[in-house]
Amino acid sequence: MSDTPQSPPSASDLDNPLLKPWQTPFQTPPFGEIAPEHFLPAFEQAFTDHAAEVAAITHDPSAPDFANTITALERSGKLLAKVSAVFYDLVSAHSNPALLEIDKDVSLRMARHWNPILMNAVLFGRIAQLHENRVTLGLTSEQLRLLERTYTRFHRAGAGLDDTAKTRMAEINERLAHLGTSFSHHLLGDEQEWFLELGEGDLDGLPGSFVAAARAAAEERGLPGKAIVTTSRSSMEPFLKSSHRRDLREKVYKAFTARGDNGNANDNNATIVEILALREESAKLLGYPTFAVYRLEDSMARTPQAARDLLERVWKPARARALADRDALQALIAEEGGNFTLAPWDWRYYAEKLRHVRADFDDAAIKPYLTLEGMIAAAFDCAHRLFGLTFSERKDIPVWHPDVRVWEVKDASGKHRALFYGDYFARASKRSGAWMTSLRDQQKLDGEVAPQVVNVCNFAKGAEGQPALLSPDDARTLFHEFGHGLHGMASNVTYPSLSGTSVFTDFVELPSQLYEHWQEQPQVLRQFAKHYQTGEPLPDDLLTRFLAARQFNQGFATVEFVASALIDLEFHSQPASEVRDVRAFERTELEKIGMPAEISLRHRPTQFGHIFSGDHYAAGYYSYMWSEVMDADAFGAFEESGDIFDPATAKRLHDDIYSSGGSRDPEEAYVAFRGRKPEPEALLRRRGLVEEPQAA
Incomplete structure (x- = not known):
């Protein structure tokens, strides 16, 4: 006022x-x-x-x-x-x-x-x-x-609530705010403190692009001339896929999965126990039996059981696929003369080998074609073809780090629509992961207010004078976060509280996950995937092999995600008194669902910032899969039209999903776009998972 x-x-x-x-x-x-x-x-x-x-x-x-x-x-x-x-x-x-x-x-x-x-x-x-x-x-x-x-x-x-309950609720909120901040600081502390220096004899199997990124990471940490692996996912993942050194893979894997669980000043175990107890108490003050029931009442899922039903429907075929892949990886080890049992730090390495055998493809083959610059251009071009947006880089906008770039976004009529900040590279001062946020949200309450949208990623830098090269997962992450960004940039509502991504958690991932589909389309890759040295476009045979290999290892990817989502639900559904020992609770829950020993959670509890750094995704990590049902089904609308940039479908997508923010019920918005509710089978088809008998 x-x-x-x-x-x-x-x-x-x-x-x-x-x-x-x-x-x-x-x-x-x-x-x-x-x-x-x-x-x-x-x-x-x-x-x-x-x-x-x-x-x-x-x-x-x-x-x-x-x-x-x-x-x-x-x-x-x-x-x-x-x-x-x-x-x-x-x-x-x-x-x-x-x-x-x-x-x-x-x-x-x-x-x-x-x-x-x-x-x-x-x-x-x-x-x-x-x-x-x-x-x-x-x-x-x-x-x-x-x-x-x-x-x-x-x-x-x-x-x-009555005054006594309000007083207690206020105390709980203050304590939870402190604990959430502590959790994220602890995690950042462990990530900043650990790295593995690679000597000349430690580089076997590592592609030149990874070594260049490892040297850039060392330079950033004040170690010029060295090469290091960090616990950033963009460093850990390619190292585990490529390094011939099994002993080093084990070290990196254990460091990555032990973040927040090292018994040091950054340990998050006690923090989790207290967070869960306080969340349960707050839910009971409000009349709910568990935090999960409280949390999901205000979501598309409505109940923990509805979320659990979806996860369990996906779990069965995903686990069966993962166990079949495990046996194939173990056979590959035996063929090579290895006399050890497949361990979690071996999975990615041998999966890459198996993918090469089955699909004649590995990530290293396509990475030289996936430059950061090319994938940014691809994301912008898709937004232009779908929604008429154009992006012009601005050098006159202040930024928080020299690596940050800013683009002015205009609509089809040439009117200013937004500013888009891209902060793409990993550094010690940045928390891990990738996210979208905003410096200002769109609104029209007192005149037009244009949004200022931010994408933050943790990609590895290239060598001096060389471009950053992305893995297929990195490229997908870029499109994912840009999809969130478009949700903010395309917003067209009056009131700030309904702007952009101010929607249910299990709907907010729809615009981001849906946008990922365009990254893997042949016509997009043919135009924007070009070799960083020669400028040659992605060869058709490599493109064909890449597309054929997309569903490879989906058992692993689905299992590590669904297990994390199920554990999140159990943390917030079972009595908090049952969670006195976080490691024991994790172990028990994984045994219940039959988690393959060779696969770990995508986020172990002590590093699960989604659910413990704050409560935005608490009892809500399932949201990514709930949204994936919609995004797989929604892209089908473009496929059915025969044109992945079909103007009529794109207009509905813009008007009903991307621009409407939280101004309408999400299910109503989806039905307005698609003409019906989503069909879960689309998710299983996309991941290449079919119902099979449970493996023993």
Whole structure:
């Protein structure tokens, strides 16, 4: 609310770039001017401003209406959103010890700021009154959706609890905020501390592109002339696939899977036990038997059993395929004269060999054609052909690290639509994984506000003067995160709370996973996959072999994912008192589902940031597979049209999925696009999994 009285700026405030209007192109954050010491004063001012805005809404003497309550809430907290977006971008993508210390403080202050707002009985009373009378208010469909989501948010935060329960809920929220931050800091600490230096005798089997990336990683860590393997997935995966040195593969694998589980200052076991107990207590305060029941009530799945049913339907054929592949890998070891049993650190290495035998293909053959630059161009071109978007690189936008690049995005009419930031390379200051976020969300509440969208990845750099080369998995990750980015860039809603990716967790992965399909289309690869040295396009025979090999090793990939999703559900469904020993719980649950000993979880509990760094995916990791049912089915609409860029299908995709944000029910949005509900069989076909008898 712009007319709310605010504190006059102090002299120090006037020197704080976070508290001044940004005189930059498109009012982007002036990263070069922002220092760690600016954040706490900026947060203090933002908390004060927002609290005053909310108090004015709460105590408005006028009868509650949509404008003075719901719209006013949407207008509140602009400074807090602005400061938070910059802060959390830096904490995740380019942290330092000072920022990490501030993060501990801010996470607690953030919980203490939001608790009294979301549990404010008077404010909730205004919202509840509007919600009760919603059919008489003459609201648009988007306004009705916003009212429902606002009511649900406050109700699920505990606004309807008695004072004693609210006090306890606030304590729980503060403690969970601290524990989530600690979990992510511990994980980053273990990732920063471990690396394996490779001597000249340790390079057997490693392609030149990997060695170049290993040298670049060493340079980045202040070890010029050396070569190292790190626990970044983009370093670990290709090393395990290529290295002839079984002893080194074992070291790297064990370091990767032991992150957060080393009994050191970064150990996450006790943190997990406490998080689970507090989540269960909060769910019970709200009247739910478990956190999973609480969490999934507000999702497309609705119940833990519905999520479990999908996962178990996929588990059976995936496990059968994985066990058959295991036997084939063991036979390959025997053929080579090996007298050892296949171990988890051997799977990727021998799977690559088996793929070469069965499909005459390995990742190393195609990697020289998958340059980072080429795949960025491919992602942009697909967005242009589908949605009419164009991307022009800007060199005048401030960035948080020299590697970060920025593009201006325009629509088919030439109108500015968004800014897109790409931060692609691994570094010690960046947490592992890949993600999309935003520095500013799209909205039209008070004039057009264009989004500023960020993609962060952890790809390995090329050697000096050489381009970065991506594995097929890396290229798919780039398209995945860009799909999330498009969800933010294409957003066309009025209200900030419904913008872009503000949708159910088990729907948010649809735009990202669907976009992956275009990366592996022959006409896209023929145009953009070119050899980094010769510029020659991907040969047809290699393209054919790549496409034929896509479903290879899907038993492994599906098993490692589904097992992680099932364990997530069990962590949040079983009594927290049963989880006193995280390792023992993990072991027991894996035994229950018959997890092959040669495959580990995609995310072991102590490094499972999706579910323990915060609660966004807690009891919700299944969402990726729930969305995959939709994305496999949705791409079928393009295949049925005979044109993967069919204009009519693309327009429905844009209007019903990418641009609508959270302004409509997700199932309704999907049916509007596809004309029916999704068919789960599409997922099994895509992964090449068919129902087979359970292997012994």
